[in-house]
Amino acid sequence: MESLLRKSIIIFDGECNLCNGVVGWLMKFANDDLFEFIPFQSPKGQQLLKSFDYPTEQLETVILIDENGSHTHSDGFLKIVAKIPKWKRVAALLVFVPRIIRDAIYTLASRNRVKWFGQSKSCTINFR
Numbered sequence: 001m002e003s004l005l006r007k008s009i010i011i012f013d014g015e016c017n018l019c020n021g022v023v024g025w026l027m028k029f030a031n032d033d034l035f036e037f038i039p040f041q042s043p044k045g046q047q048l049l050k051s052f053d054y055p056t057e058q059l060e061t062v063i064l065i066d067e068n069g070s071h072t073h074s075d076g077f078l079k080i081v082a083k084i085p086k087w088k089r090v091a092a093l094l095v096f097v098p099r100i101i102r103d104a105i106y107t108l109a110s111r112n113r114v115k116w117f118g119q120s121k122s123c124t125i126n127f128r
Contacts (some may be wrong), residue, residue: 008066014039018113074102
């Protein structure tokens with residue numbers, strides 16, 4: 001499946017305000033042909049989660065699917081940021097932070113994202 005991708009796929013929680021904010025930020029800085037954004041709650045999101053053996057009930061991490069497979073947690077997020085030319089250097093520097101520290105911060109934010117940022121009843125991103 002990976003070799004057939006025209007764009008890297010980002011699966012995110014379409015009802016999470018933090019996730020929607022990050023997707024909005026990515027849409028601002030990334031070229032239109034770089035990413036396809038898919039809420040995990042959508043039929044396509046559910047199909048992709050099943051095909052990559054991820055749980056379908058809730059999403060604990062953003063998932064990047066690209067030509068090299070699927071990537072999650074801080075590695076996935078840094079790979080996403082690294083694909084944006086303007087932010088590539090930032091991602092390259094953050095890779096030097098040990099993964100155990102990056103993932104601990106990522107997991108803390110992931111577990112508290114709804115409490116800290118709120119939740120919508122539906123995806124708030126207006127896709128082009």
